[in-house]
Amino acid sequence: MHxxxxxxxxxxxxxxxxxxxIYKDPLQVLAYGTDASFYRLIPKMVVDAESEDEVLQILKLADTHRVPVTFRAAGTSLSGQGISDSVLVRIGDAWRNYRITENATRFIVQPGLIGSHANRALLPFGRKIGPDPASIDSAKIGGIVANNASGMCCGVAENSYKTLDSMRLALYDGTLLDTACEASKKEFEEKHPEIINGLATLRNRVMADDDLSQLITKKFKIKNTTGYSLNALVDFEDPYEILQHLMVGSEGTLGFISEVTYRTVVEPKYKATTLAMFPSLKDACLATMELKKQPVSAVELMDERSLRSVSDKPGMPDSIRNIGAGTTSLLIETASNDQFELxxxxxxxxxxxxxxxxLEPVEFCLDPIQCAQFWAVRKGLFPAVGAVRETGTTVIIEDVAFPPESFADGVARLDELLKKYNYDLAIMFGHALEGNLHxxxxxxxxxxxxxxxxxxxxDDVCEMVATEYKGSLKAEHGTGRNMAPFVELEWGQKAHTLMREIKELLDPYNLLNPGVIINDDPRAHLTALKPLPAAHDIVDKCIECGFCEPICPSANVTFTPRQRITSxxxxxxxxxxxxxxxKLKKMWAEYNYLAIDTCATDxxxxxxxxxxINTGNMIKDLRSQHASSFANSTADWVGRNFSTVAKGVQTALKGASLAHRLFGTRVMDSGAHALRVVSLKKIPLWNKEMPxxxxxxxxVPVNDKNPDKVVYFPSCISRTMGPSKDDTNKTDIPQKTVQLLLKAGYEVLFPQDMQNLCCGQAFAxxxxxxxGEAKSKELSDALLEISENGKYPVLCDTSPxxxxxxxxxxxxxxxxxxxxFCLECLPEKLDFVKLPRKVAIHPTCTVREMNLVEPLVELANMCAENVVLPDDVYCCGFAGDRGFSFPELNKAALADLPKQVEDCDEAYSTSRTCEVGLSLHSGLTYRNIMYLVDDATVEKK
Incomplete structure (x- = not known):
């Protein structure tokens, strides 16, 4: 209730x-309110904030009405710090701006940029941000800073706390502070002198208490994200430095971080990796103690059960197969900018x-592919457990840290506790250099x-780690709700009281992410647990981590895969x-649009x-389940009369093209939108790039004596859809492809009854x-016949x-x-000549699935002097004909495309319907890559 x-x-x-x-609908707030933890709170409303000014207004109103607010970026946090039963504010793509300054030694970034995208921007300068969490391809800067996330290489020396230069932050009442601006600091001090004086008082008290200051210093020598960053009170005297460093790791409970300036770190040019195998955990821990003194950048420990959990996965090295009892490995990496030094x-x-x-000699590998294989072992551990769990159960990943001298004993004790409580499938691994164990x-x-x-x-784990070994209950993943009841156990009453005072000083009405870090409920970690009922065989193993979201074309318009599964x-x-x-009928109706209709199923x-998990396969199955008997009968009829239907589509395209020529784009566009409105969006939306x-x-005459033959199957889309009205090249794809094949000296064969053939994708x-399967079988038989049972290669012009x-x-x-085909079959028959053009290319979702992105780049580079592959433009969202029925999907998926291709001359892809959407939203005309190859090739002399 509101x-x-x-x-x-x-x-x-x-x-x-x-x-x-602003979302208040029950299905949407449930879906948008879900994070990667095993807790669930359902917000009363979810708000998408797109600017700093909007956040300030939210905070001011929250203060006025005493309404709690939680800010969230990617929602990959694991400890329950990204959920709310009040107002959840999402930080999305509008917050991705950044600036690189001072010879790339400073990186000024907003909280919505994904961590790996920050590193991609810095890579040309040989720099990167310090934190390197395993979730870096999904986690955003806001969450990385707010949780003080670290990772496999950054240790305690290069996390957000240690590499922070300055920050823009907002307090509970909407007061803004820029710690890099003297005027802003002066204004802040005038408005909130109690905070500046309060922080100074807290620091003086800590520094006057030797026991407390030494405890703080000692605890942050190892990884520690339990509670607040009390080391700020020891490390700094300036109250603004104290404040901004307290914000790091505060999990949104002290304020909102709208911008961060990082001191960047060097990204070494050369790296070497090895997977060292030891007969026992003790031996691996002894090796870790020695390696801590050496020039290593990462040492990852994996216990026997970890190795066994991934030993049968494709691509795993032979050394982890058939291992003996107690076998433990260390993944060791060293790096340098100098190859001889390495x-x-x-x-x-x-x-x-x-x-x-x-168990075997230690041999380092410099081959990036082999090194990536070693890291794949480490990265495959968490999902290995998630994939074998029973439906209805969740996967919990905890991370503790022991003082280095206690690491071996701590690991052994934890193993005993796992056995004591019959967690038989549990695995242990971690950043051994830092005493950090997951x-x-x-x-x-x-x-x-x-x-x-x-x-x-x-209870036993916390007592053992915090009391017996004086370690960290949360090394990397943040306190959240999960460890809030145990903060005082780890830190003691005096330090915990200090944390409460910090919270009260900066958030006096407990409005910012309440219940996180400071929580008086001793059972907080046992309440609001997320239910995971069986929903569909394809997705029941989902752990709701959100790693899928950055690549989903519908992420910014309806639901993501995680949200489809959650709802x-x-x-x-x-x-x-x-x-x-x-509730069900209304919610299913909403689900049909938010989840089923607007999924590109890419x-x-x-x-x-x-x-x-392929959520697209689940959606296809749901579409099948929801299809009426009439719809199925219609699909049967279409399958039997495919050529007739194709001719009908061609007739409709001719009519639309004629109307376009007669009335012009403006009239057609207005009329199409009017029809769309009066039909309640049932009529597909015409657009100016309509083929x-x-x-x-x-x-094509065939010379039977020529052995160079190729079967060409133009897809039904290519056979039906020609160039758009404004395309200067009026040659259809099949004509262009045949032209290229003949130039290369091929005899071109077509399957019999081609107009009635379809691969089945349009149905499936x-x-x-x-x-769909019936049409696939029909095509397969026809291709076998014309290719003489596979004697001749078969070319299809459409990647999907x-x-x-x-x-x-x-x-x-x-x-x-x-x-x-162009890369493998044409170079021996044609000469490629680079054209003085700047071309954009779009790898379709299926090109990505087939691992053909790099080959597409290679092919384009053989044809043009300058090739642009836009960043973060994955599936175009057109999804066959879905771009006509749900144009908002296509528009949202390509929002970042225009600015990346604005200075290109031409653009190419490998799917005609995708090219319609790409052309519509880019300002360029996209054509099949065959057009570029034909332009750039000549017969061999």
Missing amino acids: TASHTAFYNELLSHIPKER EAQIKQIVGSIDHISK FVFTQDFGIPSEIERYQEFM LRELHRLQNSPSEQH GLCHTRCPVD TSAKPISP SKGFTAQ CLHRMLDYMDKRLTLYDPIR
């Missing part, structure tokens, strides 16, 4: 933020652990006895709750998913699985179709998409 305060807050907020960016470092490192028992286990929160087991286990789980939970049935989400009708494919993507054909066609067929 309180009167929330209602008043909402009503006033409408004066500052458009209604379409070789000397390797020799020194190997020598330092020569006296310690090992342990991963599965937990069922649906059974009271299981919750009790978890409680007793965590489907809720719908299934409600189905089993008699008292909730009244499958790219599985390329980022730790447990390899004209393709011309019939003319037979809409959920008509049986019809070829991708499906690879899965469904007879394996005797040798199938080529345009990229592989």
Whole structure:
């Protein structure tokens, strides 16, 4: 229920933020309010803030109405610090601006930029940001700073706390402070002298208490994100330095960080990696103690169960197969900007652990591919546990840190506790140099006895780590709700009281992310547990980490894969709750649009998913389940009469093209939008890049004596859709492809009854699985016949179709998409001449799935002097014909495209429908890559 305060807050907020960016619908607030932790709070409203001014207004209104607010960036946090039952404010793509200054030694960045994107911007300068969390491809700067996330290489020397230069921050009442600006600091001191004086008083008290100051200093020698960054009171005297460093790791409980200036660190040019195998955990820990004295950048420990959990995965090294009991590995990396120095470092490192028992000699590898394989072992550990858990259970990953001298004993004690409480699938791994250990286990929160087991286990773990070994209960993942009840256990009453005073000083009304870090409920870690009911076999292993979200084309318009799964789980939970049935019909109707209709089903989400879930496949299955008998009958008829339907589409395209020529773009555009409105969005939206009708494919005479033959299957899209009205090149794709093949000396063969053939993708993507498979079988048989059972290669001009054909066609067929065909078959027949052009290329989602992005870049570079591959433009969102029915999906997916290709001459891709959407939103005309290859090739002399 909304309180009167929330209602008043909402009503006033409408004066500052458009209604379409404030969500109150039950399904949306559930989906948008979910983070990667195993906790769930459902917000009363979710707000998308797009500027600093909007955030300040939110804070002022929250203060006025005493409404709690939680800020969230990517939602990859694991400890429950990114959720709210009040107002959740999301920081999205509008917050991705950055500046590189002072010879790239300073990086000024907003909180919405993904961590790896920051490093990509700095890479040309040989620099990077210090933090390197495992979630860096998804986590955003705001979360990285607010949680003081570290990672595998940054240790305690290069985290956000240590590399922070300055910060723009806002307090609970909307007061803004820029710590790099003297005028801002003076204004802040005039408005909030109690904060400046209060921080000075707290520092003086700490420095006057030797026991407390020494405790703080000691605890931050190892990784520690439990509680607040009390080291700020020891490390700095300037109250503004204290304040901005307290903000690091505060998890949004002290203020909002709107901009950070990092001191960047060097990214070494050369790296070497090895996977050293030891007969026991003790030997690996002894080696770690020696390695701490050596020039190593990372030492990752993996226990026996960790190694076994990934030993059967593709690409894993032979050394982790058939390992003996107790086997423990260390993944060791060393780096340098000088290759000779690197070789000397390797020799020194190997020598330092020569006296310690090992299962095989330690050999470092410099090959980036092999090194990536070693790191794949480490990165595959968390998902390995998630993939084998029972449906309905969650995966918990905890991270503790021991003082280095206690690391071996601490690991052994933790192993004993895992066995004591029967967490048999648990694995342990971690950043051994820092005494940081992660342990991963599965937990069922649906059974009271299981919750009790978890409680007793965590009580014992916390007592052991905090009291027995004086370690950190949270080394990297933040306190959150998960460890809030144990902060005082780790720090003691005096330090915990100090933390409470800091919270009260900076957030006197407890409005900022309440319940996180400071929480009086001793059972806070056992409440608001997230239910994970079975929803669909394809996605039941989802751990809701959110790693899929940056690559999803619908992320900024409707739901992401994580949100599709989260909300489907809720719908299934409600189905089993008699008292909730009244909600279901409305929620399913909303789900149809937010999750099913606007999913591009491109499958790219599985390329980022730790447990390899393809949410697109789930959506296709749901479309199939929801298809009516009439729709299925229609699909059957279309499949049987495909050529007739294709001719009907061509006739419609001819009519639309004629109307476009007669009435012009402005009239057509206005009329199309009017029809869209009056039809309640049922009529697909015409756009100015709508293709004209393709011309019939003319037979090509074949010289039977020429052995160089290729079967060409133009996709049904290519056979139907010609160039747009304004395209200066009026040649259809099939004509252009045949022209290129003939120039290369090929005899071109077409399958029989080609106008009735389809790969089945057009059916399968809409959920008509049986019809799609029937069309696939029909095409496979036709291609086998014309290719003489696979004697001749088969070329398809459309990547999405070829991708499906690879899965469904007879394996005797040798199938080529345009990229592989041009790279593998044409260089021996044609000379490539680089054209003086700057061209943009778009790898379709299926090109990415087939690992053809680099080959596409290579091919384009063979043809043009300058090639642009836009950053972070993945699936275009057109999704076959979905771009006509749901144009908002295509528009949102390509929002970043225009500014990246604005100075290009031409643009190319490998799917005609994708090219429609790309042309519409880029200002360029996109064509099939075959056009560029034809322009850039000549017959060999």
